[in-house]
Structures are given as structure tokens and as C-alpha cells.
Amino acid sequence: MSEPAMPTERTAPEPAAPEPAAPEPAASEQPGDDRSIVRLRLSRRKQSDRKVHFEDFELPVDPESTVLDALLEVRRKLDPSLVVRHACMHGSCGACGVRGDGRETLACVTPLNPRRGHAIEVEPLAGQRPIADLAVDMVDFAARMAEVDLPLVRTVEPANVAELPEGIRWLTRFENCIECGLCLSACPVSGSDPKYIGPAALAAGARVVAEPRGRDVGPVLALAGEPDSVWRCRDVMECSAVCPAAVEPGTAVISLRRRIAGERLGRLLGRRQA
Ligand code: SF4
Numbered sequence: 001m002s003e004p005a006m007p008t009e010r011t012a013p014e015p016a017a018p019e020p021a022a023p024e025p026a027a028s029e030q031p032g033d034d035r036s037i038v039r040l041r042l043s044r045r046k047q048s049d050r051k052v053h054f055e056d057f058e059l060p061v062d063p064e065s066t067v068l069d070a071l072l073e074v075r076r077k078l079d080p081s082l083v084v085r086h087a088c089m090h091g092s093c094g095a096c097g098v099r100g101d102g103r104e105t106l107a108c109v110t111p112l113n114p115r116r117g118h119a120i121e122v123e124p125l126a127g128q129r130p131i132a133d134l135a136v137d138m139v140d141f142a143a144r145m146a147e148v149d150l151p152l153v154r155t156v157e158p159a160n161v162a163e164l165p166e167g168i169r170w171l172t173r174f175e176n177c178i179e180c181g182l183c184l185s186a187c188p189v190s191g192s193d194p195k196y197i198g199p200a201a202l203a204a205g206a207r208v209v210a211e212p213r214g215r216d217v218g219p220v221l222a223l224a225g226e227p228d229s230v231w232r233c234r235d236v237m238e239c240s241a242v243c244p245a246a247v248e249p250g251t252a253v254i255s256l257r258r259r260i261a262g263e264r265l266g267r268l269l270g271r272r273q274a
Pocket residue numbers: 094176177178179180181182183184199200203239242243244245246247248249
């Protein structure tokens with residue numbers, strides 16, 4: 001087996017290598033070993049560090065490895081100080097969100113696909129306070145979700161009829177939210193305006209409005225109608241593109257905005273007619 005290289009600090013970013021039409025896997029040099037050599041360029045920063053820097057690691061991995069498998073292998077074999085969050089290992093807890101080669105992703109369900117000469121760059125999610133290395137503090141994110149106060153328990157009796165309400169497919173998609181924060185990281189408005197409540201909380205708000213479960217939706221609509229809320233969204237839809245649970249938060253924001261605009265217009269016209 002080839003000796004794993006020691007981590008080295010990156011001093012200057014290398015120009016991106018042209019993408020080969022059919023990526024050639026980097027094979028391990030050990031005879032009979034079907035593992036591939038993967039190169040990782042990891043964002044590093046401890047709380048005492050003033051700046052983020054990158055460190056390169058190289059190690060053999062099994063063909064079916066995920067990004068999280070490789071990160072944990074780095075921690076086991078090369079650098080036990082690497083900080084990375086994870087829990088369920090199967091894409092349902094939302095803990096392992098990172099940016100891999102600049103794209104928000106759940107590390108535990110993202111295949112590595114190592115390619116010869118390519119170092120996979122892994123960074124923490126954007127838009128949330130970094131803790132160390134690849135881990136971010138999700139407290140602000142959770143506080144925004146709590147503002148919407150999506151009820152976990154119905155306050156009204158469920159209907160006896162077992163018919164699917166109109167639009168159930170959309171509602172089902174929102175139930176899939178795993179609160180991973182990928183949408184917040186990918187959203188260009190969240191990146192430039194920390195006061196923007198963000199796509200996940202607005203999607204939760206749209207969910208409450210669509211199925212109130214006995215709640216007064218007035219406070220949710222008022223929250224969503226504030227200046228730093230639905231009006232700040234620019235319909236870029238990156239949130240929907242990266243969402244691993246098909247929640248489509250971008251569509252939810254647009255639906256909320258339409259609802260609020262419609263109510264405001266209705267009030268205005270009502271006043272004029274009175
Ligand atoms: S809406 Fe999607 S991307 Fe955003 S927190 Fe929920 S599951 Fe994650």
C-alpha cells in the first residue's frame with residue numbers, strides 16, 4: 001500500500017484542471033487492491049486561528065466510498081484533530097452538510113468518484129457561524145425555524161375521511177425537510193444579508209399556511225411579510241437545487257409572497273370600494 005502523504009498547507013490555489021470526458025479513476029498502487037487514491041483539499045480553521053487555510057490529504061478509499069467515509073478515514077488515519085459533524089450516516093439527520101467542490105451536499109450520501117489529478121475541495125457550509133474545520137454552528141438556523149413555530153402536534157382533530165387533500169404532493173415534500181441548512185448556504189441573499197430569515201424557515205411558514213392544523217396563520221404571514229423576509233428573495237432557486245429532500249423551498253417562498261401580496265391588494269381594493 002502506498003504511504004499516505006502528510007498534510008500540506010496550500011499556499012496558492014492551483015488552476016482548475018480541465019474536466020476529462022470520461023474521468024479515469026486513480027488506482028491504488030498495491031497489487032490486487034481495487035481501492036482508488038483520493039486527494040482531498042480540506043478547509044481548516046480552529047477557533048484560535050485567525051484565518052482559514054487548506055490542507056491536502058491523500059489516501060486509498062474503497063470504490064463505493066462517500067465523501068464522509070473519506071473524511072472519517074482522514075480523521076482515523078491522518079489527522080485526529082479534523083472536525084466534521086455527522087450522525088445518522090444515511091441522509092436523514094441533516095448533520096453532515098458541507099460544500100464539496102463548491103456545491104452544497106450531504107457528505108454521507110455523496111459518492112467520492114475520485115479522479116486522477118483532481119483534489120476534491122471540502123469546505124463548511126456558508127451563512128452559518130463556523131465552529132472548527134468543517135463544522136458550523138446551527139443555533140441561528142434553529143432559531144429561525146423556531147420563529148415559524150411549525151406545530152409538531154395537531155391542535156385539531158384529524159378529519160375522518162381518508163382522502164388526500166388537494167396539493168398533498170407539495171405538502172408531502174415539505175414534510176421531508178431535515179433541517180440541514182444546505183439551502184441557507186446556497187442562497188446568495190442569505191450570504192449577503194444575515195437578517196434575511198432564509199429559505200428553510202420560509203418553507204416552514206408556507207407549510208403552516210398551507211395546512212394550519214388549527215393555528216392562526218396571521219402571525220406567520222406577518223413574519224413572512226416583514227422587509228427581511230419573502231421580499232428579499234430574488235428567485236435564484238439555488239435553495240431548491242441543492243435541497244437533498246426535494247422540499248423546493250424556493251417554490252414555497254414564491255407561494256407565500258403571492259399569498260401576502262394578494263391579501264395586501266385585497267385590503268387595498270376593499271378600502272377603495274368602502
Ligand atoms: S429545505 Fe431542504 S435544504 Fe433547506 S433545510 Fe430543509 S431539507 Fe435542508
